[in-house]
Amino acid sequence: MFTVDDLTTALQVTLSDLEFNKSIIARGVDFNDLICAPPSSGWFGADEEGKRIVKVECFSSQNTPNFYMRPIEGLTVTVDVDRKEIVKITDTGRGIPIPKATNTDYRYTSSPFSDMTPLTNPMSMEQPKGPSFTVENGHIVKWANWVFHLKPDIRAGMIISQAKIRAENGEYRSVMYKGFASELFVPYMDPDESWYFKSYMDAGEFGLGATAMALLELNDCPRHAYYMDGVFASADGRPVIQPNMICIFERYSGDIGWRHSEIPVLGFDIRESRPKVTLVARMAASVGNYDYIFDWEFQTDGLIRIKVGLTGMLMVKGTPYENIYNIFNANDMTGTLVSENVIGVVHDHFVSFHLDMDIDGANNSFAKVNLVKENTLPGQSPRRSYLKAKRKVAKTENDAKIKLKLYDPSEFHVFNPSKRSRLGNPTGYKIIPGGNAASLLDLDDPPQIRGAFTNNQIWVTPHNKTEEWAGGLLVSQSKGDDTLAVWSARNREIENKDIVLWYTLGFHHIPCQEDFPVMPTVSSSFELKPVNFFDRNPIMGATPTFQKDLPVCSASRSY
Structure with a gap:
């Protein structure tokens, strides 16, 4: 598995590269909003032989915690984490806009929920005698x-x-x-x-x-x-x-x-x-x-x-x-x-x-x-x-x-x-x-x-x-x-x-x-x-549930 050190190294090498930073500036992304993640690279031939490769891709978190919906498309950095150097930068998507943050925040405390959002009353399974396990x-x-x-x-x-x-x-x-x-x-x-x-x-x-x-x-x-x-x-x-x-x-x-x-x-x-x-x-x-x-x-x-x-x-x-x-x-x-x-x-x-x-x-x-x-x-x-x-x-x-x-x-x-x-x-x-x-x-x-x-x-x-x-x-x-x-x-x-x-x-x-x-x-x-x-059926002897076995509960309001 990748270690935290491997992933951290890949990000540090990427963020310190001049060519990468120029591309981020050209796309109008504030570095305070920049989020980069190191996906794995798979295996695609001899060019990767002898190198421990990590790919780095980035997103904008401006106005949303859901940065995954705001990719910086076409910008991929290939990093050799052992040598701590960039192997390749692919920068092909400068003409592709970064998607807007509108309606991407999924947090309950932040999302403006519609009056038409389906609602149900809270429910739980009661166990008056506690769990059976x-x-x-x-x-x-x-x-x-x-x-x-x-x-x-x-x-x-x-x-x-x-x-x-x-x-x-x-x-x-x-x-x-x-x-x-x-x-x-x-x-x-x-x-x-x-x-x-x-x-x-x-x-x-x-x-x-x-x-x-x-x-x-x-x-x-x-x-x-x-x-x-x-x-x-x-x-x-x-x-x-x-x-x-x-x-x-x-x-x-x-x-x-x-x-x-x-x-x-x-x-x-x-x-x-x-x-x-x-x-x-x-x-x-x-x-x-x-x-x-x-x-x-x-x-x-x-x-x-x-x-x-x-x-x-x-x-x-x-x-x-x-x-x-x-x-x-x-x-x-x-x-x-x-x-x-x-x-x-x-x-x-x-x-x-x-x-x-x-x-x-x-x-x-x-x-x-x-x-x-x-x-x-x-x-x-x-x-x-x-x-x-x-x-x-x-x-x-x-x-x-x-x-x-x-x-x-x-x-x-x-x-x-x-x-x-x-x-x-x-x-x-x-x-x-x-x-x-x-x-x-x-x-x-x-x-x-x-x-x-x-x-x-x-x-x-x-x-x-x-x-x-x-x-x-x-x-x-x-x-x-x-x-x-x-x-x-x-x-x-x-x-x-x-x-x-x-x-x-x-x-x-x-x-x-x-x-x-x-x-x-x-x-x-x-x-x-x-x-x-x-x-035979191993639960033939299972006990049915009777009303007397259950806790006495009442609804908080009548209908």
């Missing part, structure tokens, strides 16, 4: 039938490990040895001189934990949340504390755990329902302009939901256009005009998760369960076709490289071939993809070579303690020679082995006006769900 020794979380270890991490943000769930006989059974966000790849889709290199590896280059800011009580996390600090070592070895970096809380939003009612005409008067209460571990990383919200949500039925939310600011490009009717050639646009003189450039987000599953022990296998259409025989049935589930166990890594396809419906199981249920089925968990996106870049495009873990949505590898970071251990200016794709190309055996499941969650983002000046959160998720792990 405990945190022992600062890291061991116990809740309902779950126990797991939770640790802040400077690179991954947070790591869930030793996740176990209690069976009906009281025994705690292993589900996952370790799970975390391994890498976050964000390539922008603009070939211009000041944009082509923008293809960030946010975990490996900046650190999801290093960029995690303190969570805001009642807004980032609800009442009764437990907060955990991150304690990391800085580049010089001194401890750094990230306060309130992770929160843990119980969630109830009116969802149903299970229910069934019988129609009275059949002679049964049955209405049974159980509320769904879950436990969430959350952290948020502010990696420059973007904020990433990571939730690990545990359910009493054994399901784990992993969700990623995107919010914060777009990375925008300055343009002379104020309206789409002024654009002479729409093909030159690499994004949407989201405000006057502001283009929201098309980009992707890919989050690769390292999931070291240990279903009832370390040695597991991976199976793809396909739904296959079968045709009936003549005269066999009024039906012409039906579906059957066909299971294929992966022998090697190549067998487990999965590209998700809507018209090839499948389930993906991690199971223990040596552990059987009461009925003889192998105990397991399945990964259930949610909304997803695949990389469309050429495989030999330099950003895609570095982000080759996005070539598939699912991978399975044998456990190797040196293979934890999907983009490689050392990501800054990496050439893509130490990625998940490189490791998996060895096609090692994975049947009945200590294996790691990898899942890449993707977003294609075509910006729109509603993303300006700060984005509403957009989320996607996937699930890890028991499959023949329990002998």
Whole structure:
């Protein structure tokens, strides 16, 4: 990862350069309003060999804290941080105006909110007996039938490990040895001189934990949340504390755990329902302009939901256009005009998760369960076709490289071939993809070579303690020679082995006006769900909620 010293050096070298300062003056920017940020440079060939390169780009903060919406377009400084010298200055955008600050301030205390802004009354979940979870020794979380270890991490943000769930006989059974966000790849889709290199590896280059800011009580996390600090070592070895970096809380939003009612005409008067209460571990990383919200949500039925939310600011490009009717050639646009003189450039987000599953022990296998259409025989049935589930166990890594396809419906199981249920089925968990996106870049495009873990949505590898970071251990200016794709190309055996499941969650983002000046959160998720792990529904014995169990509350006004 880049250190604070690296980034500070890049800024100092830039701000002391005469050519750079002349360009800032020529653009009419007051140096008191100048904000410069050092984005990573990626890897684009031999010209960068032997140099530790940082790019520097600048903005104007005049009349707004949201400087990201006021880029100084076309001015990019390439700095060698080891030699403390400028390698190149690109200055091509002097004719492009700096976007105005109007309507860019997003702070509650400063923004003039319209009377038409949607408002709701404040609400919270009350827990008169307090939370149902405990945190022992600062890291061991116990809740309902779950126990797991939770640790802040400077690179991954947070790591869930030793996740176990209690069976009906009281025994705690292993589900996952370790799970975390391994890498976050964000390539922008603009070939211009000041944009082509923008293809960030946010975990490996900046650190999801290093960029995690303190969570805001009642807004980032609800009442009764437990907060955990991150304690990391800085580049010089001194401890750094990230306060309130992770929160843990119980969630109830009116969802149903299970229910069934019988129609009275059949002679049964049955209405049974159980509320769904879950436990969430959350952290948020502010990696420059973007904020990433990571939730690990545990359910009493054994399901784990992993969700990623995107919010914060777009990375925008300055343009002379104020309206789409002024654009002479729409093909030159690499994004949407989201405000006057502001283009929201098309980009992707890919989050690769390292999931070291240990279903009832370390040695597991991976199976793809396909739904296959079968045709009936003549005269066999009024039906012409039906579906059957066909299971294929992966022998090697190549067998487990999965590209998700809507018209090839499948389930993906991690199971223990040596552990059987009461009925003889192998105990397991399945990964259930949610909304997803695949990389469309050429495989030999330099950003895609570095982000080759996005070539598939699912991978399975044998456990190797040196293979934890999907983009490689050392990501800054990496050439893509130490990625998940490189490791998996060895096609090692994975049947009945200590294996790691990898899942890449993707977003294609075509910006729109509603993303300006700060984005509403957009989320996607996937699930890890028991499959023949329990002998029956594990929450059959869940207790319904009765009015007497709840605190007596009254509204502050009548309607």
